[in-house]
Amino acid sequence: MQHEFGGMDYYPDLDLFARTELFQGTPADALRDLQASAARKRLAAGDILFQQGDGTTSVFVVIAGRLRASQMAQDGQQIIIRYIGPGEVAGYAALMGGDTHPGTVTAVDDSHLIGWTSAIVRQIMERYPIVAINAAALLGRRYHEMQIRLRELSTERVERRIGHMLLRLAHQSGRRTARGIEIAFPLSRRDLAEMVGTTLHTVSRTLSAWEERGIVTCGRCRVVLCKPHALVAIADEED
Amino acid sequence: MQHEFGGMDYYPDLDLFARTELFQGTPADALRDLQASAARKRLAAGDILFQQGDGTTSVFVVIAGRLRASQMAQDGQQIIIRYIGPGEVAGYAALMGGDTHPGTVTAVDDSHLIGWTSAIVRQIMERYPIVAINAAALLGRRYHEMQIRLRELSTERVERRIGHMLLRLAHQSGRRTARGIEIAFPLSRRDLAEMVGTTLHTVSRTLSAWEERGIVTCGRCRVVLCKPHALVAIADEED
DNA sequence: CCTGCAATTTGCGCCAACGCAAACATGCAG
DNA sequence: CTGCATGTTTGCGTTGGCGCAAATTGCAGG
Numbered sequence: 001m002q003h004e005f006g007g008m009d010y011y012p013d014l015d016l017f018a019r020t021e022l023f024q025g026t027p028a029d030a031l032r033d034l035q036a037s038a039a040r041k042r043l044a045a046g047d048i049l050f051q052q053g054d055g056t057t058s059v060f061v062v063i064a065g066r067l068r069a070s071q072m073a074q075d076g077q078q079i080i081i082r083y084i085g086p087g088e089v090a091g092y093a094a095l096m097g098g099d100t101h102p103g104t105v106t107a108v109d110d111s112h113l114i115g116w117t118s119a120i121v122r123q124i125m126e127r128y129p130i131v132a133i134n135a136a137a138l139l140g141r142r143y144h145e146m147q148i149r150l151r152e153l154s155t156e157r158v159e160r161r162i163g164h165m166l167l168r169l170a171h172q173s174g175r176r177t178a179r180g181i182e183i184a185f186p187l188s189r190r191d192l193a194e195m196v197g198t199t200l201h202t203v204s205r206t207l208s209a210w211e212e213r214g215i216v217t218c219g220r221c222r223v224v225l226c227k228p229h230a231l232v233a234i235a236d237e238e239d
Numbered sequence: 240m241q242h243e244f245g246g247m248d249y250y251p252d253l254d255l256f257a258r259t260e261l262f263q264g265t266p267a268d269a270l271r272d273l274q275a276s277a278a279r280k281r282l283a284a285g286d287i288l289f290q291q292g293d294g295t296t297s298v299f300v301v302i303a304g305r306l307r308a309s310q311m312a313q314d315g316q317q318i319i320i321r322y323i324g325p326g327e328v329a330g331y332a333a334l335m336g337g338d339t340h341p342g343t344v345t346a347v348d349d350s351h352l353i354g355w356t357s358a359i360v361r362q363i364m365e366r367y368p369i370v371a372i373n374a375a376a377l378l379g380r381r382y383h384e385m386q387i388r389l390r391e392l393s394t395e396r397v398e399r400r401i402g403h404m405l406l407r408l409a410h411q412s413g414r415r416t417a418r419g420i421e422i423a424f425p426l427s428r429r430d431l432a433e434m435v436g437t438t439l440h441t442v443s444r445t446l447s448a449w450e451e452r453g454i455v456t457c458g459r460c461r462v463v464l465c466k467p468h469a470l471v472a473i474a475d476e477e478d
Numbered sequence: 479c480c481t482g483c484a485a486t487t488t489g490c491g492c493c494a495a496c497g498c499a500a501a502c503a504t505g506c507a508g
Numbered sequence: 509c510t511g512c513a514t515g516t517t518t519g520c521g522t523t524g525g526c527g528c529a530a531a532t533t534g535c536a537g538g
Contacts, residue, residue: 071386075477077394081386096379097372102386125372132371133336133364139378140335146385147310147320147341153392154436155316158495188515197393202495204517220504220515238314397525428486441525443487459485459534 020061020087021138022095022131030128038114043067043107045186049090052104058115059094062086065111066173066185070194071103080194082145083108083185085173092142094118095135108185153197161196162206163235166216170225179217180226188221259300259326260377261334261370269367277353282306282346284425288329291343297354298333301325304350305412305424309433310342319433321384322347322424324412331381333357334374347424392436400435401445402474405455409464418456419465427460 014031017023023031041060043049049060052072066085072078081103084090090105090113097118116124125132152161166183174181189200189207196203207223210216215231217224225231253270256262262270280299282288288299291311305324311317320342323329329352332340336357355363364371391400405422413420428439428446435442446462449455454470456463464470 071390073390073394077390079390079393081389092379092382096376098379098383102383122372125375126368129365129368129371132368132375133361136364136371136374136378137335139375139382140331140337143331143378143382143385144337144341146382146389150320150385150389150392150436151310151312151316151318153389154318154433155312189517190515194393197389199496200516201497201518204515205495208517218516427484438526439486440488440527443485444525447487457486 016063022059022061022089022134024134025130026128026134027130030124030131034116034124037120038116041113041115043111043113045107045109045111047107049105049107049113050101052101054101056091056093056098056101056118058091058117059121060090060113060115062088062090063112063114065107065113066109067111068106068108068191069103070106078194079197080191082142083169083173089135089138091115092139094121096139097122158196158198158202159206160235161198162192162203163231165192165196166223166225167228167231167235170228174225177224180224181228182222182224186221187223191221192223255302261298261300261328261373263373264369265367265373266369269363269370273355273363276359277355280352280354282350282352284346284348286346288344288346288352289340291340293340295330295332295338295340295357297330297356298360299329299352299354301327301329302351302353304346304352305348306344306350307347307430308342308344317433318436319430321381322408322412328374328377330354331378333360335378336361397435397437397441398445399474400437401431401442402470404431404435405462405464406467406470406474409467413464416463419463420467421461421463425460426462430460431462 014028014035017031017035018026018028023034026034039058041049043065049067050057052070062084064086066083067090068083069081069090070078071081084105089095091101093099093101094117125135152164156164169183169187170181173184175184176182189203193200193203207216207218210231211218213230215225215227215234217226253267253274256270256274257265257267262273265273278297280288282304288306289296291309301323303325305322306329307322308320308329309317310320323344328334329344330340332338333356364374391403395403408422408426409420412423414423415421428442432439432442446455446457449470450457452469454464454466454473456465
């Protein structure tokens with residue numbers, strides 16, 4: 001629904017490159033430099049890109065596929081921070097000069113990425129301020145997203161939170177189908193629960209109730225929004 | 240406990256300036272440029288710097304005092320995002336090219352700030368990449384903070400969340416006193432509740448219980464941690 | 479010193495959602 | 509085709525902490 005990054009191109013062309021959230025607006029010669037110093041990486045669904053606590057070695061830009069960023073506490077409880085799609089950055093720690101990755105990033109679909117080491121990224125940002133400015137913009141957007149989620153989690157009931165999250169996911173990576181808007185990557189009840197701060201049981205019950213009312217259709221790791229407007233009503237109605 | 244920004248200096252000297260999270264590492268001539276284009280601002284406790292939804296006009300750096308950043312939903316429910324102290328940035332939207340402020344910022348103590356318009360900030364970041372890099376770093380740190388709070392809010396009980404938050408606040412702006420570490424700005428039960436996602440009633444009950452055990456001492460809008468180690472135990476103990 | 483507002487404390491009833499448990503689907507491996 | 513692992517549904521008892529209400533305390537302004 002957002003950018004289109006041309007399927008499975010393994011060697012992305014400059015044009016595609018220039019539409020990336022980190023590199024948009026970068027002059028063409030800089031893009032060529034960048035491409036020269038980039039490392040390509042393929043991941044199969046389920047593969048781990050890096051783990052929480054790992055030393056920060058690189059920043060990655062997603063060319064195709066989708067990944068999940070998650071945070072874990074010592075006791076094993078984990079939450080999902082966000083899903084990362086084409087054009088977006090994975091491994092922001094290297095952008096901000098952090099020395100370890102604050103979360104784990106896992107591929108949820110087969111994915112293609114390109115990466116740069118922290119040192120190179122730093123040089124690039126010093127030479128081409130637009131890249132540093134883009135980095136600030138992208139981190140600012142994510143910070144803002146988190147503020148909103150924190151507010152939702154603090155003040156809203158579970159049903160409404162699930163509604164908001166599905167709408168957000170549909171917006172980020174929904175795919176129009178005959179039955180409605182489908183979340184375009186495998187999303188289990190547990191995943192959804194770990195995004196909105198509840199249990200898979202509660203998510204399951206909620207989705208069942210919605211399915212009864214024809215608002216959604218779901219299968220194993222699949223959710224299709226049949227009546228998005230009804231979801232909006234649930235998520236935003238006064239009361 | 241963190242930086243010291245020399246009390247009430249209204250015209251901060253370059254040295255102080257250079258210890259700011261946004262400008263550290265900036266060359267001296269740039270700092271002089273910056274100072275020339277800055278606008279000074281004083282706020283009394285309770286004054287509003289800007290409100291959620293306002294058009295983004297400026298970024299501010301706190302020289303002295305303390306402010307509170309909050310987020311409000313349509314229904315009036317609000318949460319506190321964070322407290323902003325000396326050396327920190329208020330109004331990050333202008334750093335990331337946003338066109339409206341995503342939250343409201345209010346002074347909780349008499350405060351001194353210096354500010355730059357979005358346009359000037361943009362120019363500065365283009366001319367001195369270190370400033371853009373610092374902006375990315377600072378937004379990254381806040382993003383990371385939010386991830387941790389989101390995880391706590393998702394997975395931990397209220398008592399533990401209150402414990403973590405008090406420890407965090409003490410770390411950011413604690414002041415050693417005879418009785419223990421005092422949170423160095425007015426913090427009501429309601430404020431604490433809006434930071435950890437609960438009600439002022441629950442906060443009050445929790446603090447009362449802790450006061451009984453000698454872990455904290457509190458008054459009206461005051462909290463002193465008498466036994467920080469006991470709080471750490473509550474916040475981090477297994478189980 | 480008095481008055482009034484705002485912050486705090488505390489009691490009590492209730493319910494949304496959790497936790498556990500058990501049955502049931504679905505898709506992949508062999 | 510069959511079995512297994514993983515995901516999903518659903519029932520049921522429990523409870524943390526919310527919501528309401530009322531009493532109390534502390535601070536500021538007159």
